[in-house]
Amino acid sequence: MRGSEPTAGRPRIERLWQSHLSLADVARWIPLAGASGIFRLGVSARRLYWQMMKRAAGVKTISVGNLTVGGNGKTPFTIFLASRLQSRGLKVGIVSRGYSRRRGGAAATLIADRGELLVTAEEAGDEPAMMAKSFSGPIAVARRRLDGIELLMRRGPLDAVILDDAFQHLRLERDVDLVLINSARGLGNGWMLPAGPMREPLGAIDRADAIVLIDAGGGESALSKSQMERIRALTVLHATIRARALVAIEHGAWREIPIALVGARVLAVSGLADPSGFYAMLRALEADLIGVLEYPDHHAYSASDWRAIVNALGEGDIVVTTEKDLVKLERFPFTRNSLYALRLEIEMAPAEAAALDELIVGRELQTSAAQS
Structure with missing residues (x-):
């Protein structure tokens, strides 16, 4: 366009996700509410299933994800976090689903290592290919993140693996769950797709170990008072994204x-x-x-x-x-x-960054880094 x-x-549908709509927009939104209820039932059934079938990866696993569709800064934050842990002497890898990539027959593909892209951008997916330009560690793409982790671990020991956009990937256990929220975008009307921007109900946020509120310079927060009260009941960190x-x-x-x-x-x-x-x-x-x-x-x-x-x-x-x-x-x-x-x-104030380190690194990884 x-x-x-x-x-x-x-997209036009997103304009129906605001808290205050005209009468004409309300008429357009009502049919979406029914579809949202069906989607919510499906998400609930899926969550219950994977709670029973969940598997562990055998390595410290950190998920960076969100509750809404699009625009929360996950990829820049994944690069920031991976580079930060790497600078502490930790062996870090990244695993992504590689959305929109051209898939081959392999369950998982090593798409980058040492800052070199090993496949085409079409085979890697645009966001993993972008990460390869800024992060020097190994990056794998896989539909099942566990396959990607296993591929990276076969290449050598790792202290931690960061999962890009994996909060809803419930089949894999993780040690730390970070949920990013763009303050300027907020959570819209709080409804699930397609009647709102939510991938899961707001209550799913309780699975998170910390919420990272991203300030993209968009002015006042779009989060409602009730949403902020729910978020503040958890550990909240703040970060800024800038050019x-x-x-x-x-x-x-x-x-x-x-x-x-x-x-x-x-x-x-x-x-x-x-x-x-x-x-x-x-x-x-x-x-x-x-x-x-x-x-x-x-x-x-x-x-x-x-x-x-x-x-x-x-x-x-x-x-x-x-x-x-x-x-x-x-x-x-x-x-x-x-x-x-x-x-x-991504930028974080020293106190916020220290809190992030404490949450993620912990004594276990500090000891691992010291011995490597």
Whole structure:
């Protein structure tokens, strides 16, 4: 979808997930409520089944997930956490489902190690491929996370494995469950799909060892008073997600360069569930957004998409996209110095980071790291 100005950036159905709707929107929402009830029953039955069939991985397992669809900063936080543990001398791997990837016959695939992507972005999935550009440890993708963990452990001992987007992957036991909530997006109307953004009822949050509230610079929190009261009954940590650098492509490799977008005529291109935060960051960096091209989340870009992007740029200066889009766009012959990605990073105050370390590392991993 093309526009000369950024739009709300959310699928139409998401506009029915707000707490206050017009009478016309209420009429559209009511049929979704019935489907939501059926979905809730299915989720409950699935949870009961996997509580009985749950398996352990045999290694410290940390899940990074959420309760809602899209836009909570899971991938940047997974990179942040994996790199933080690695900097403490721990042997860390990441396992992801690799949503939207082109699957082969193997139950699990090693897609990256030592910062090198070993397969194509299509085979890895865009988010695992993106993580491989920033994290030097091993990364595996598998439909069953346990298969991915076993693949990594066959390659050598690990102190910890981080599961990307796995809060609902109940078949696997985990030692620490982290649930991320984007403060600006909140939890919508609190209803489950498709009548709301929730993957599970709010009560599922009690499984979490800690809630990480992500501030993406979106202003006031969208969480209701009752939602905040429920969240504050648990351990709550705070983190900020911000733009760190631009990523440029030089001789086939990615290189960070300082952000210098003041006054630059920028075409924003993204395949995100909710690109509004992306636009907000570009505006905060004082870029002149001459237009936007929005594609579906995890979009597989084609040659016709590339031509559309080049044509849309016109007399503009540069195209700025996201890292998970760049892994799929870098194969196209863009004019030199015309395509960049905005690299994001997670920041935590020292006290918050120390609390995260205490929750995750603990004495067991500290001892392991000291002996390795």
